[in-house]
Amino acid sequence: MDTTARLEDFHTFFPSEMCVSCPTRDIALFANVTPEDLHNMDAPIHSEVIEKGGKLYGVGEPTEYLYTLHDGVLKLEQELPTGEQRIVRLLKRGDLAGIEAVTSGNTYQHDAIAMTTIRVCKIPAEIVLDFSTKSLELHENLMKKWQDALATSDTWLTKLSTGPSRYRVVRLLIWLAETCNEDQFILPGRKDMGNILSVTTETASRLIAELRRDGLFEVHEHGYASANVDALKKIVKE
Amino acid sequence: MDTTARLEDFHTFFPSEMCVSCPTRDIALFANVTPEDLHNMDAPIHSEVIEKGGKLYGVGEPTEYLYTLHDGVLKLEQELPTGEQRIVRLLKRGDLAGIEAVTSGNTYQHDAIAMTTIRVCKIPAEIVLDFSTKSLELHENLMKKWQDALATSDTWLTKLSTGPSRYRVVRLLIWLAETCNEDQFILPGRKDMGNILSVTTETASRLIAELRRDGLFEVHEHGYASANVDALKKIVKE
């Protein structure tokens, strides 16, 4: 597969046209923003599709856009000087990628890479900068997005980076199942799991295989899986 | 020592009176906020001192206040169902504690405990909520504080929770030295180090002792230490 970003223009529009009927809007950045305010945001917004493995943006690039994720899973990762990769967040429908673009004069802090085919809205940072003081709703939504991101980071520090690897894998499965809002969720590859949990791919593989043998979760086609969350919670005493 | 919070009222004032001459203002939440805007915030602000070991706020309490840290070190920690404690952030002069108070209807996500005697300004959340849309400067500062917190979380995930414990300890020392802006920094106790790095107190102690024997850093009185940052960076290849 072509590993460079394959950006495919999907549609270009103005907020007043499409955002009002966007199926993701109720959970996304422009939730509750009044049609009048949307109408006043007269900058073009692109909807884009990126194939699995493609890069949305990279560390150090200037932050010109925010991205609302409509579909798929996006990973944010950083590389250490020692060469290891670490995934610091997984974004799903409604989440905001590149939120650091709303503070002036910045660069992206992560490599944003599609773990599945994703669909995003590419929002010029200046729109959000301008209107976050003009639209009370946008301002509140932005705060919520910051808080969500931070709360998730805290969860990752406490639940996914602490304790024996068995617990970490179990907690990851619980987290994936619960943040997905459906009975099936996307199961990351073993390498990605390792980079989320700070364990090796072999360890992740062994533990996943073991949990599967114990009937605590199932793997389906196309990378989907479903878990017995209650049983998993007993393991980690939640 | 009394482990419950020892809150000692220091001074009560209104933003217009004291904030303009606050020595922490240039790096704190009200940096660049115009005197007029400060004047309009007519809610009382308390300055408080909390002794080492005291609690500023706890998990689950309603978020009525934000705190600007003027002096000392404050840890934010969370407890796992398994009983382990995890420190998810260390706050120093200019940092904002309880930032989650700016989104409505919330509770604190951490226990905030003083690692040294600290001095804070207790700011009613409603002031910030009101004025974050009215004062452009406050709005920008708030975004910056969110971003700082998130960037720190990312650093902790990548540098302090990944790799062998020796690297983690070294990276923690580098981080402490570099975020302190002075030649000496507060060295956390071994137990706290363990809860930052997800290692045991014994492991933290062994590695610290070893680095000290190797002359890579020195411990002074009152919990201060200084490090040979360049030498430490070579160890972790930075």
Next chain:
DNA sequence: CGGATAATTGATGGCTATCAACCGGAGTGG
């Protein structure tokens, strides 16, 4: 000085990284 708490050090076992081999599916080219 005595008591409590923190730091240090030692001995040991278990967990997990590492190295290695093997399997299976997807894609490719003969």
Next chain:
DNA sequence: CCACTCCGGTTGATAGCCATCAATTATCCG
């Protein structure tokens, strides 16, 4: 169509790191 390669997942063997348990020393404070 089949052989081949590549890549991700799985499994095994081993070594080494680190948690655990335990004991000793240091430090702080009344």
